Amino acid sequence: MTRIYRVEDQTLRKWLSESDPGAKTRAAENPSTEANHLFEFVGYSTRADQRGKGRVVLHLYDVDTGEILPAFFNVNITYQRGPLAGQNFKIGRNGRFWVYPRSKFATFWLDNFGCVAQWSIVWRQVNRLKPFRFSGDVKRCQKYNQIINLERVNP
DSSP states (O other): OOOOOOGGGSOHHHHHHHSOGGGSOOGGGOTTEEEEEEEEEEEEEEEEOTTSOEEEEEEEEETTTOOEEEEEEEEBOBOOSSTTTTSBOOOEETOOOBOOTTSHHHHHHHHHHOOOSOGGGHHHHGGGGTTOEEEEEEEEOSSOEEEEEEEEEOO
């Protein structure tokens, strides 16, 4: 009997190395997506949806069009210990959050800054993104526009 290889058995580095960057949907395949915009980091905020799931929203300035667009990443916004365990952190501008180790934000952060001592303190270091420029695609929707396929441009 063969053992089924489970995701829990993988290390973070192995999981990231096996993720296929070619699997991303490119702008050419979707007519409502505009490719290759240049962005500068403005700030971030945290949000919670109706189910209580958290998101960190990176606000990025589009150098080409002059508009500020969001890039959404799923994160954990709940207290882990103490009397407030299970309740949400205060959400809004510069809010606290925990990064899921195998999330898209973790992949994005590791690509830009390498190893992290603790995922729980990344929220304090997000402003390290200010000196960098990023490229990405803008997805136009009826409700809102957002950035997808965000990558750092080498300075």
